[in-house]
Amino acid sequence: MLDATLKAQLKAYLEKIQQPVELVASLDESAKAREMQALLEDIAALSDSVTYVRQDDDKRRPSFMIRRKGTDIGVRFAGVPMGHEFTSLVLALLQVGGHPAKLSQDVIEQIRALDGDFVFETYFSLTCQNCPEVVQALNLMSVINPRIRHVAIEGGAFQAEVTERNILSVPAIFMNGEAFGQGRMSVEQILAKLDTGSTARAAEKISAKDPFDVLVVGGGPAGAGAAIYAARKGIRTGIAAERFGGQVLDTMAIENFISVQHTEGPKLAAQLEAHVGDYDVDVMNLQRAEALIPARQEGGLHELRLAGGATLKARTIILSTGARWRQMNVPGEDDYRNKGVTYCPHCDGPLFKGKRVAVIGGGNSGVEAAIDLAGVVAHVTLIEFAADLRADAVLQRKLASLPNVKVITSALTTEVKGDGERVTALSYKDRNHDTVHEIELEGIFVQIGLVPNTEWLKDTVALTNRGEIEVDYRGETSRPGIFAAGDCTTTPYKQIIIAMGEGAKASLSAFDYLIRLPTEETVAVAA
Structure with missing residues (x-):
């Protein structure tokens, strides 16, 4: 064996x-x-x-x-x-x-x-x-x-x-x-x-903490990079993360992380957490940020309010809240989530063995999902909104070679249907002919990209119309003393290695900001 x-x-x-x-x-x-x-x-x-x-x-x-x-x-x-x-x-x-x-x-x-x-x-x-x-x-x-x-x-x-x-x-x-x-x-x-009663006890304990020099919000690659670089400067550093590891936890194979030929998301997340643990970083996991109140004057304390009722204060903030799977936002999607509508082909694919499914999205993620599922399920229908698939050519060639896959382009998903217990069909509109069609199936795998976790920051820092935090080349936001890094920002190319670098850069910028404050407001920096 x-x-x-x-x-x-x-x-x-x-x-x-x-x-x-x-x-x-x-x-x-x-x-x-x-x-x-x-x-x-x-x-x-x-x-x-x-x-x-x-x-x-x-x-x-x-x-x-x-x-x-x-x-x-x-x-x-x-x-x-x-x-x-x-x-x-x-x-x-x-x-x-x-x-x-x-x-x-x-x-x-x-x-x-x-x-x-x-x-x-x-x-x-x-x-x-x-x-x-x-x-x-x-x-x-x-x-x-x-x-x-x-x-x-x-x-x-x-x-x-x-x-x-x-x-x-x-x-x-x-x-x-x-x-x-x-x-x-x-x-x-x-x-x-x-x-x-544990939430209330944790909130009381967190609220009693002294102000941080650097408080990182989010525990993905960008947040981990920011925390490590801040802690190495000898300043008081904390992380408040909804789940340490972030989107990396949902990633299967990682083969483009320079110097590491292959790893998997959960393994990398564990290594990030262990590396952060090597430094004097106060990690507050399972803490979802709810509101940010910027300091009234430069050099003052920013206030971060958490969903559990706790409040933290810090001289600088680094926002690295990442992103989450984008939803279709069509009738029936919420009703049948985990009842046939899913976002992880690696996790849930085996549950649909021998069944008919659809994959929504024609980018790399969607085409890779369709290829993986084709080896398990009876039939895959890939639905793409645009006129052509956006995946790499090598993936498209592989997809085209599979006999149990059908590709439909110029299609807008309009509704998820079910019997009250599970998914039974999907409706889509042919954008070329303005006709509506229905596909009988048992599963729908949504792979249409990411949306930044920034709704709670509206009217606090400048955001784009897509919800991304606007940052400059130093990772600075529109508010003094507040920085941002990773997939939640306007930095292009949402990649793990880029997020780590951007986190480190934002941390160095925060440190530079701190040491340039007026003397009476400057943080104590270790020699």
Whole structure:
């Protein structure tokens, strides 16, 4: 099941197990069950601290429990956790085996203090880059607090459940049989939903912080670059981020990051967070900015208000709030989001195996999505508003070679239709003949670009008619002491490497601004 290289790597990890664990399998006669048995036997053979036993004591088959021997502490996987979930499997083995959790003591105590019995079920796909964070978060919580139970379910192996529960987007999280959450969620986000008083406590703690010399708003590549460059100057630096990593977390393959031939978004985001953590930066994650009140006079304090009720103050602000997927804004889109309308072909594509789908958008993202989906679904219809596709020629040639793809250009999507439970059709208008057509399908993948996260800044700093923050060559906005960087700005070419550079530049500009303030208002700069 595992090749020699992977076995050697796994063997080294398993040496970190501090308490013996059991792999308790519930199998049937399927090919998946044989694959699972081979995987579990391979793992058990690599460590004296791991034993394999078949008990067939769970209703979901094939599945297996990773259990700390002699206890009720454990987690369950239904299906074979390979692909993106192999890391989740390795971490579960270590954590059930007593390896310390990489969480702050405050968060660990908050998990332990949860009052109630919680049974979580997470449906994932092996190609979903967002699913591991949810699986790993709930696995870890169940190890810390025995009143929490979690089973991670591979949707492709349990299609009947996926259909019964109308799951058309992953990760899909259920708690005690009821829908709990959809999409990427961290330990802190899950805790915030379970512990309703945590938001108020966090707001009080944040509001008590002293003013920052540089406060970065947003934790993507631009924000991380800005924070690192500011902290290296020895000035008081903070980051307030709705989710650290930003849009990078939703990116699959990254092959144009200079000096790194290949990486994936979640991996890069983790590396950004670790790099920021090497410096004295106050990171306030899961904090959505709601309003910015500029200083009344140059050199004064700017005020940032957060959605949770907290307020932060800073001498300079760097706005790096990034962008999000653009929506079609047609009737039915909101009604059927995660019920057939989705924005991530890598995550949700496997859920549409053998079905008919549409991809909206003829740029690189849309054409790449259509190519990927063509290998999974029965048929793909790609719909592009313009008269021609905008994707690179090499991608268009590949798309044209696929027999189960149809391309429709000069088409305006007008409505998403459904039966109340899931998508059943899409309507579009032929812009050449002004006629309306309907396509019967089960899924719609929207790939029409990005929109900047700047609505909350209206009437605060100058924005373009597209919502981008207007910046000059130094990253300065229309307000003194307020800078901006990354995909939320007018800087062209929305690329990760450009965002990082722009973040660093904005930070250097902020530092230059600070040291040129009148002496009595100048920040204390470390020698």
